[in-house]
Amino acid sequence: MTEEHAEAHEHTNYIKIWAILTFMLVLSILGPMIGIKWVTLIAAFGIAVVKAAMVGAYFMHLNIEKRYVWYMLFTALLFLGLFFFGVSPDVMKAEGSNWVNHNNMPVATEEVGHGDGHSE
């Protein structure tokens, strides 16, 4: 146990952080009930990011962790970003400047329980 972490335990009110996280959970459930798309997106995903950041910062002690750990985490997230932007055109588009993906054309009808999610 490092001194920084021991000190963090003394100064952090974990129950208060848990209460804030629970309150945000309630907001993320109530937000989408309003039925406005952007409110749903912010309530669901914006709050999820904030909750994850709070768990990381206070429960995992990232707020006092060595920079080395931050470099590791950012490297993983960077590769994840590269993966997303490298693969997404293939998945999300059916055609581009000089290519057509016949497997990714929109589906006319699809039945729950039998559909494939995308055409074959």
Place this chain on the structure above:
Amino acid sequence: MSFQAPLATSRSVTGLPTGRLAIWWVVVSEIVIFGGLIACYVMFRLRHPEWGEYASHTSTPAGALNTFVLLTSSLSIVLAHQAAAAGNLVKSFRYIWCTIGGGGIFLLVKSYEWTTEISHGYTLFANNFWSFYYTATGLHGLHVIAGMVIMAIISIGVRKGEHLPRVEYIGIYWHFVDIVWLFLFPLFYIAK
């Protein structure tokens, strides 16, 4: 012949204890595993708005209950770490078992959900939405089980006052499992 701890367990090139460095490497590799899966789901979800209809068959109250249970179990494992740091081994042991209990409740709720969904015909191969759903929540569930088993093993050492830093290490892992669920919840239960 007496046991001598390997050099790697006592040196600290990065300024981090080796055990903590190792668990952060585990977390980093898990980010790529779960992140890759979630990124693929997001791509397909944006491409197929009709998946919102499939998502309407997942139970938001059950997902919300599980989110609450995991957040609470994250609290109990950080309190176990705090108690271990303060030398209160009994309290730390109890908090660890509260966390294991939280994992158990999570799995029970998940089992109920899966049973209901499968009985309604929404199986792994029903369509790509349900394939993603069962793969992501199943992989996450396996991580919950692994965490529970490791915590049970660590609790034996805690009772004897041995290997106390392991409480912090399993805590970091458990919080990560919690964070993954914080993203799975809106993706599969809220975005309908």
